[in-house]
Amino acid sequence: xxxxxxxxxxxxxxxxxxxxxxxxxxxxxxxxxxxxxxxxxxxxxxxxxxxxxxxxxxxxxxxxxxxxxxxxxxxxxxxxxxxxxxxxxxxxxxxxxxxxxxxxxxxxxxxxxxxxxxxxxxxxxxxxxxxxxxxxxxxxxxxxxxxxxxxxxxxxxxxxx
Amino acid sequence: xxxxxxxxxxxxxxxxxxxxxxxxxxxxxxxxxxxxxxxxxxxxxxxxxxxxxxxxxxxxxxxxxxxxxxxxxxxxxxxxxxxxxxxxxxxxxxxxxxxxxxxxxxxxxxxxxxxxxxxxxxxxxxxxxxxxxxxxxxxxxxxxxxxxxxxxxxxxxxxxxxxxxxxxxxxxxxxxxxxxxxxxxxxxxxxxxxxxxxxxxxxxxxxxxxxxxxxxxxxxxxxxxxxxxxxxxxxxxxxxxxxxxxxxxxxxxxxxxxxxx
Numbered sequence: 001x002x003x004x005x006x007x008x009x010x011x012x013x014x015x016x017x018x019x020x021x022x023x024x025x026x027x028x029x030x031x032x033x034x035x036x037x038x039x040x041x042x043x044x045x046x047x048x049x050x051x052x053x054x055x056x057x058x059x060x061x062x063x064x065x066x067x068x069x070x071x072x073x074x075x076x077x078x079x080x081x082x083x084x085x086x087x088x089x090x091x092x093x094x095x096x097x098x099x100x101x102x103x104x105x106x107x108x109x110x111x112x113x114x115x116x117x118x119x120x121x122x123x124x125x126x127x128x129x130x131x132x133x134x135x136x137x138x139x140x141x142x143x144x145x146x147x148x149x150x151x152x153x154x155x156x157x158x159x160x161x
Numbered sequence: 162x163x164x165x166x167x168x169x170x171x172x173x174x175x176x177x178x179x180x181x182x183x184x185x186x187x188x189x190x191x192x193x194x195x196x197x198x199x200x201x202x203x204x205x206x207x208x209x210x211x212x213x214x215x216x217x218x219x220x221x222x223x224x225x226x227x228x229x230x231x232x233x234x235x236x237x238x239x240x241x242x243x244x245x246x247x248x249x250x251x252x253x254x255x256x257x258x259x260x261x262x263x264x265x266x267x268x269x270x271x272x273x274x275x276x277x278x279x280x281x282x283x284x285x286x287x288x289x290x291x292x293x294x295x296x297x298x299x300x301x302x303x304x305x306x307x308x309x310x311x312x313x314x315x316x317x318x319x320x321x322x323x324x325x326x327x328x329x330x331x332x333x334x335x336x337x338x339x340x341x342x343x344x345x346x347x348x349x350x351x352x353x354x355x356x357x358x359x360x361x362x363x364x365x366x367x368x369x370x371x372x373x374x375x376x377x378x379x380x381x382x383x384x385x386x387x388x389x390x391x392x393x394x395x396x397x398x399x400x401x402x403x404x405x406x407x408x409x410x411x412x413x414x415x416x417x418x419x420x421x422x
Contacts, residue, residue, distance in 0.1 A: 002167055019167035019208060020198075042196055044338075046260065055237070055263040061195050062264060063188075065167045066210060113259065131340065132258025 004068040008033070009077030017064045024048045024059035026067075027074060035075040035105050039134070046133035049106040049113075050074045056113035058132070075105035078112065088112055088150040095155065097146030099137035106133050111147045120151050162198040169210040173217065173294050173319060179209040180315035187211055187317060189269020190235060192261045211268070217319045227290075228325055232268025232318035239267060248329035248421070252283045252347070255333060257340055268318035274366055276307045276396070277341040281367035283331060284321060286347030286358030292320040307366040326351045328381075330421035332413040334361075336400055343400055344409040346370075348417035354378040357414055362395050362406040373414050381422060383415040 005014035008031060015030045027033045027050070036059055039047035043061040050059045051073040078086045085093065088111050098104045107130070114121055114129040121129065126147050127140075135143060149155045170176040180187060186205035188194060190212070197203045211217065217231040220242040228246045230239060240254035240262065256262055256270075256279050270280040271291060284291065284300045291298045294317045303311045312318070329349035336343040342361035349356045355377040357370040376385045389411035395403035 019165045020162050022195075041199065043192065043261065046258070049260055056260045057263050058260045061192055061261075063167065063191065063195070063208075063210075065169070066191070066212060068169075110259070129259055132260050 002065045002068070004064055006067050006070050006072050008072045009074060019063070019065060021064040022060055023050070023052075023057075023062045023064045023067050023072075026064035027059060027072070033074050033076050037102055037105055039102065039106075039136075044132075044134065045103070046106040046110060046130075047103050049109040049133065051109060051113060054113075054116070056110055073109075075108055078108060086112070088115070088147070091146040091150035092143070095142050095146040095149055097139070097143045099135075099139045103133060103135045103137075107135070107143055111150065114147070115151055120153070121147075123148060162195070163201065163204040165205055166207040167210065168207060169213045171213045171215070173214060173317060176209055176211060176214060176317055177294050177315060179207065180317070182207050185209055185315070187272070187315075189233065189266040189272070190264035191269075192257065192265040193269070193273050193275065211266075211317065217268070217317075223322060226325060227322040230267055230321050230323070232320060233266050234268075236262035236265050236267070236270075246287075246323055246325045246329070248326075248331055248347075248349070249283055249287070249323055252279050252331040255279070267321055271303075271321065272310065272312060272318055274304060274308055274310050275341070276363070276366040277336070277339075277343070277345075277361040279331065279333060279342055279345055279360065282342075282345050282347040282358040282360035284323070284358075285367050285369060286331075286349050286356050287323045287326065287329070288349075288351075288356055289324070290322040291318055292322060293318055301369075304367050307364065309366070324351065328421040330417040332417040332420065334409050334413060336361075344406050344413055346410060346413040346417050348377070348414060348421055350377070350381055350421065355381060359410050359414075362410055364394050364396055370410065370414065377418060381418065383418045383422075386411055386415045386418065 001016045037047035039045035048059040184206035188208045188210045217233045236253045236256045243250035289300045326349040331347045333342045333345040344361040347358045357373045360367045389407045392403040392407040395406045397403040
């Protein structure tokens, strides 16, 4: 079985995996990082989005062996070590950007990838970037609002619809 | 999915050697292959990742002015780096979603030749050359039907060369659940004529709409687009009848010409 080593949320992590072990399985089952969710397991829903070498990927559609040597960031790595939420996470809390919360890890990771690429996206750009993230509660309005707030836009005029 | 041996060579030669094994399969970005394996529609004994071969990644301009894209270059990299061919960069920028574009590769897409994929239309519509570890294949000879290509077993796409047209545009009518093309039309105007390639419509995969090419070569204007092609042989499913798809070909071709002109 291949042995993989990677950096996960700034810490070295390694383990033996099967060829077929998915990155999300390695993170959840072997590292115990269960914040990354498996929603659909068919690369549709985006609940499993993590960053690999700074890029958003669906961890259910990448082999753990392919992440050997990579720098991986998951939702557990977003808050500060003392628990202080990241700007995006705080905006999700402030603007009620989650209902059941299942899609939230992927939404936050996608939002972080977007803001790293484009610090001040328009509402349309946010909606396009979230094309691969599905919220089963259909809570998109406040998710988009939270990301706009995290990007520094004034969202006071955006009413909950 | 069933288990398999995983190999990640760092050179083309080592990858070709690894693919000689029994039931060995090349792995590009895995955005189609891994879901297919999860459904047990494919069960290779060995997966040979091409992601560790740096010589087949990246974008450059060839001596003849063609845009050369390494087979293992991701859609996101083409979207960001193919500025010399804006219609191609725009095509890449709308494949799947951002996370898919960060993994999926041009070589993987062309080797799979999904009948609704975007890149086959761009490659055929541009008269691209598909370069493998063994030879160069003209796009007109490469696409041989749904999921069928001229590639031999174990042959690897190392580079795709796109002649850069005077004008071009790709119009995709998105199937909203899968984000594949329900129908997609790539129109490119070169000095020696116009090429029109259609994806998502035919049961035989991507094809050139030669009647439109002739009409648009004479007059590159949306009003010159001929009547919709016959619905015979077009895909029919719950998302659209064959007649609907045939109609979309005409509509999208006209939109592509307008957007390109």
